[in-house]
Amino acid sequence: MQSVREMHPAQVVRPEFLQKITHNELESVDVEVGKHLPQKDFSDIFAWRTVKGLRMIADVVFYRRYVHRAIVLETVAAIPGMVGGVIRHLKSLRNMKDDSNIRILLAEAENERMHLMTWMEVAKPLLIERLIVMGLQGVFFNAYLLLYLISKRTAHRLVGYLEEEAIISYTEMVKEIEAGIIPNVPAPEIAKKYWNLPSNATLLDVTLAIRADEATHRDTNHEIANELDGIE
Secondary structure, eight states, X not given: OOOHHHHSOOOOSSGGGGSOOOHHHHXXXXXXXXXXXXXXXXXXXXXXXXXXXXXXXXXHHHTTOHHHHHHXXXXXXXXXXXXXXXXXXXXXXXXXXXXXXXXXXXXHHHHHHXXXXXXXXXXXXXXXXXXXXXXXXXXXXXXXXXXHHHXXXXXXXXXXXXXXXXXXXXXXXXXXXXXTSSOOOBOOHHHHHXXXXXXXXXHHHHHHHHHHHHHHHHHHHHHHHHHTTTTO
């Protein structure tokens, strides 16, 4: 008999990962590296400059320590989907109207959490790094919650730009793995199971899979922000 957890496995966000995927297939996934949505108003500019500010801080603190950067990135990235999903869920209950974005945002939060679980297996962060992550989570959660209550459009645009930067970071990480600068170690079991990776999957495969997920979140959040144009 299946356990409750086996009956409710973590869900992927891209159809490519619903079945076994090879390294060549991972490399062929077009994530449109460098894709950027131009800013057209104050809301977009605020979101973009906030993300650029966070990027500058990350560059100073982590430089090219991409795996540790990824842990912090995914800690932050796992928050918006849950915040947006919960707020929209409560609104849907109050108004007694469906909101299809709830499922999308909660799936995004779960997906980003799986990214974090994967990188934790790869990096084995120290206690001090875990404490930093905990502190950052508290600060970002409250800041994003406030932003979402003020302007959902700006909040989703910010996540869209955050994912643009994530794709850039993961692309640089892919290059360093391919160049041998970062050891291409075997992929952790949690990653093989979640993304349907082959038994001989490596860190490169994991990074390509996560980058593909981030492209989905980039496009999703920009699309939701676009839908809110003229509403807020």
